Amino acid sequence: MNFFLEIILRLSVWLLLAPLLPGIINKVKAWVAGRRGPPVLQLYYDLAKLWRKGVVLSTLASPGFVAGPAVAWVALTGAAMLMPLGPAGSALSFRGDVLLLIYLLALARFCTAWAAMETGSAFEGMGAAREVSYAVLAEAAIIAAVLSLSVQTDSVSLVTMLSPSTGAGAVLLAAGLFTVLLAENCRVPFDDPNTHLELTMIHEVMVLDHSGPPLAAILHGASVKLLLFAVLLVQAVLPMGELSSAAAAGTLVAGVLVVTVGVGMVESLMARLAFRRVPLLLTTAFLLCLFALLVAWKGGAS
Amino acid sequence: MTPGELLLLAAVSLVAGIVLGPWLSRIWLAFTLAGATAGLTAALSVLLGARDWEWRSAFSLGGEAVHLRLDGLSAMFLALLCVVGGAGAVYAREYWSEEHYRASAPRGRAWWSALLSSMGLVLLCANGLHFLIGWELFTVSAFFLVTLGRQRPEVRAAGRLYLLASHVGTVCLFAFFSTLAVRTGNWDLGPMREQAGLSPLFWIALAGFGVKAGVFPLHVWLPSAHANAPSHVSAIMSGVAIKMGIYGIVRFSGWLPVPAAAGWVVMGLGATSALLGIAFAFAQNDFKRLLAYCSVENIGVILIGGGGALLAVTHGDAPWGRLALAGALLHVWNHGAFKALLFFGAGSVLHATGTQEMSKLGGLWRTMPWTAGLFVVGSLAVSGLPPLNGFVSEWLVYLGLFDAVTSKGPAAWAATPAAIMLAMAGALAMASFAKAGAMIFLGTPRTQVAADAHESGMGMRGPMLALTGLCVMIGFAPILFWPMVSRAVESWRPAWTAVETPAPLATLGSVHVGLAILVMAAVAGLWRMAHVNGLRRGLTWDCGYATPLARMQYTSASFGGIVAGWFRWLLQPERKMRRPRGHFPAEAIRLEHIPETVLERIIGPISVTIIQVSTSVRRLQHGRLQFYILYVVAGLFALGAVVLLGAAQ
Amino acid sequence: MSGGTLNLLIGLAMGLNLLALGSSRLPSLIRAMSLQGVVLGLMPLLMEHETLDWRVFAVALATMVGKGVIIPGLLRRAMRAANIEREIQPFLGYVPSLLLGAGGTIAAVALARALPLLPEHTGTLLVPGAIASILTGFILLIGRVKAISQVCGYLILENGIYLFGLLLIHSTPLLVESGILLDVTVGVFVIGIIVDRIQRAFDSLDTRKLTTLRE
């Protein structure tokens, strides 16, 4: 019984807090640019509005057009359920759950790409193609990161894995994971969430034809994903194991905030990369994680 | 009934199928299904029971007493054979039906039974001589099945390529088994790990079986054979036949002592096949070729697991070897199931539209919803996405690799790159099947044939549904299948007997079930929301372009363009393009063709040189008698020289 | 004393070889060959040491008749039928073949040293003679294009072997000898037929036309 209670509690935390992050990022960008910018809760309003709106469905689209976002959303929330929250641990944890997490993200990606292809629009196809292609390198980076974590903790389960490394390993891992975060969540320099030139977009161009509740699901799922990566990054590098649970929670929140602000800063200070540069950056991220792995290995060996 | 009786029943009904098949299609189906069921029951009874089944004949065949053995490992493959064989038989009756293929349909039925029985023989034989016999019969019957549509020249070419390639493998096995027989003094097969002298033989076996399995550099025959065979044949070729190669490698790496480097090599081959195979797949435009190359990838996944097991054996029986091998063997089943499903789906599309080119299809989900839906399930499974079976086996392999890495032993040096390549291969597989499914079933029809497609009948949908059920079942309740897999693992290495499950399969299964429920709930909810809020149909928004054409859709080549760019060194695409010129460009062309790199760039030149040599030698037979006599004299002197050399010594 | 005469005859046979090699006209080639046959026929009689054996007589007679009369007759008939007189543009010119033959003869003498002989044969030129004729036969077979000259070459080859057989004429039972004779005659008889047929089929005896069967 209280298992379900816990689940509900966690769900509410994740689902409610996630939309904050884009808001914060936008606020940071506005602040840097010296504008007032939209309110932090803007995304909440948008979601609420979209949820009530009707749906315009492409004449070509199959039911998969609506099912895709739903599945993606479920996959992302499921992944969130696997992600431990500092002292609170995770809803359910088992050996190898980290792989399930990675593959749930892949499932979400598949569904988004599928829904994008539904419309038969060249733009959406373009976006889907970019999404799935860059994912190949992102996957490599993530798996390398996970490997380094599991090498330094001798475990394949998130709860025990996320006791952070120290020194050089941590720095490399932080850099690598942060880059992957930017790529996976389609932020600058990989993608520009609020440009309006379809040819330059990845994620946005995939959802061009979505509207109403499905779009809401997509946007909300995206924010959950962002939060997920932020939490992962923080726990992977910040030593929280020794702290008291309250302090740990505080650190976690603070860390997530820092990451979010960092994303905002990057978005305001950097320009989008040309697409042919993107693989280069992703490969760099992969190499960073790989070096982190080697460092962890040496550490483990000595 | 005992396994023996069941197998006898299966054999009898398959032979009856061979004999009656050409004339009585319904009775043939009955016999085949009976045989498949009997074989499956026998396999399961061995897998779930404790004891192997073994039988030695009193009479002798080819100078050797027949020695059959059904242990965990062979039972595992036998079960797969029976499932796919039965499903394919049902599928074939509608797909390759009498009225469409008057000439070849009867042949096809007889050869199908022959193929099943010969593969069964291969799995059962515990005698090198009879193993070879079964192997050859299997190769030949597969050849005749691949060339069922023989009037098409490309089918003939594909068949010949397959025949020649597998003959290369056969010659290796010829050498392997006869050397084994010479070293051990008899043809009997069985555990002989203590005879360390035999370990070099593993390389010959690896080469011989690797050709059949389609390991990367040796895969040259596979794409064209799979693409040009009738789809039910492609299904069994890809689902079961290439697994015979895996069976050989696993079987003899378990029975013979293996060289120290074996694990490294096998895992390296596996990783290469996985990544490069799927890279080729992603670049294809012919969806059956795409599926074929994807088989190369999955063979790679299986070999990664097998290599992990071998590494574990050479590194002090590490427990993670058990995980890796279990994952590999389970993946044998899984790949068999979903690849057969996908080929059936492909066949149903081919049946409806008559083309294999994705750039001619599109929007088929309207006309063939069943095929579309089942194909999507298959795609999810083959991409190793939860909650389906593909993920379960890849997950086991991953666990094995991760444990190998965390062991920080020398094995980690192999396991780390393997894990990373496996991840990349997984992502690419996902991309490939997003592309395939979308190009075939989504958007609008690109040609007329696609526009007036039709859904295939129950005879073709039934087998697909059954296989889908299998995929879902393994995905939802993997724990049910664990005992059989671990039984097979034990028969590969008796040392690895442990009661407890090394991986929380039960938890994974329940998570999958929960995930499935949630997905359904979410889909239903969102669907309902959409309808409640009001649902309007409108034109796809193409940046305000009002009259989109079918040709404006994203094509498979452009979809795969980015990755194809990364792998240009391997794919070597042949491009033909004319850029648009002037202010009002009239036309622009961009044709791209992905060649069979290994075949056309490596094998081709070699065979050309051989042919040149033969032509120049054939000039000696020019018909001039005088020179013929001169040859005799030359031979006289040459032999004289040989004798003198011998005498000098 | 018989040994001396024998060697004389062998030398004569070897000379005839060279003649055969050098002659461009078919009739002279055939003449040389038939003469050699007669010479060969005489030899067994000369080699006789003890009582004169009728079987040896028979062999000698048969050889003389066969090699010296019948076969040349056959060939002449074929030649007339095809009305050709001379060998045109052979593969191997006359001078080269002569030189080859001469060289071969010398080589034969040298080669014969390597093979140990019984005391009663050490004096004779049988082995070199045999080898020389065999070589001549091969040169003709390889070097000439006219069917008839090739037949002649084959016969000279057989003559060489016959010469060699003389080494064994006393030890080996007659069967072998008669066998040879029989086979040679039958063989050549058949060759005669074939020559005839070729002539009819290709209205020429030029074997260069016989190159339709090839790869």
Added chain:
Amino acid sequence: MNPLVLIIVPLVGAGIAAVWPSNRTRPWLLPVFGLLHVVLAFLLFINSPVVAPGAWLGFDPLARAVLPAVSLLFLVCAAYGVSYLRIRSERPNRVFVALLLTILGLLSAGHQARHLGLLWIATEAVTLAAVPLLHFNGTPRAFEATWKYLLVGGTGIALSLLGSFCLGYASLHGGGKGDLTFAALTAQGAGLSRPWVLTAWVLLLVGYGTKMGLAPMHTWKPDAYGEAPSIVGAVLAGGVTTVAFTAILRVRAVIAAAGEGHIADRTLLVIGLFSMLVAALFLLGTRDFKRMLAYSSVEHMGILSIGAALGGAGVAAALFHVWSNGLTKGALFLSAGNIRRAAGSPSMDDVRGMSVLTPRSAAIFVTGMFAVTALPPFGPFFSELQVVRAALASGHGIATAMFLGCLLLAFFGLTRVVFGIVDGRPRPTTRRNAQRFVETAGVIVPPLVLLVLSLWLGLFTPTILREAWLAVVAQLFPTP
């Protein structure tokens, strides 16, 4: 029973055929005497008489191990001959029938000859008797083939005669009384003079190798097999070559007794591998399916001599291969004859799609091709496997590798030609031609029987046969 009957009976048959009046019924003499010969051969095979050591003729182990195969093959070919000659009823068949039976008799003599000279005479006589059969078709191509066969073969036969003389002189020089029976020569053994023995070996190997068709003396084979009626080809490939092979085996035994066995084996191995290589290279390119059979036969002669070179188990395997290859190759020849007759051309340039026009013959042809390329469970698979085993057991690793490589190339070549002929859409000319050819039981059953025999030989090799082959090993290759 006196083994002479095997020689006399067919010769009598030949005589009868020569005087038999009716052109229509004469062909039936072939199966009749063939059957008689088979019965006699197998009676002798079951209880074979002891051979006096000094005998010139005798049903000794070697004859016992090989002759029945030849006789069996002849019977089937004879049965085929009846319907073949009915198709060719426009041509007089007196000579054809008489000479086929003569050849059978001479083959029996050659196989049983235990005397160097007698053996030579028999072989030569067979060669000559085959000549008219070769130009049975009477075309210029046939004459050309015959001419080449006669001259190349004649050269070979001359060399083997010379070799016989050398061997005789070797024994004479070694103090022998000039007794040329193999028994006597073997008994003289080391007494034989070494240089003469070696010379003899080279000459005899080249001579009989020419008859056998070992490269580079094989040049007559494609022409002869390509132009002769397929039944003659089958008899030549299955019978005449076998006599030459047994001759080489017998001579090798003498050489071995003289203590030069290792040299003999090396030469056999070299020439065997060379023949296989040459044959494989030719097979890769040839476009004529009857010439293809000739090259395949060259390849198998190579296998035989390799087997002989390996001694012991290898020789047993080679004798096994004589049986399996003879029967299978016979099936190929006969079905190829059908296809040739139906298609009107032997070249794959104008023959296509025979699986449509002559389905049965095409099926037999394809099956025979697979069988002859060592597809289990046909005979050649087992015999070649035994050769490979023997080679590996005697440590010839590289030779085995070359052997297998050649088999591979040969397979490539054979499949190329066979499927090129069988598959595809037939040309209209071929179609028209094929309408005149009916696949009667008479032309389908004999090759089928041969295939079945080869299958049976592979799967259930009778123990008595194995013993017969091992007896040969015991006789000719006594283990010191």
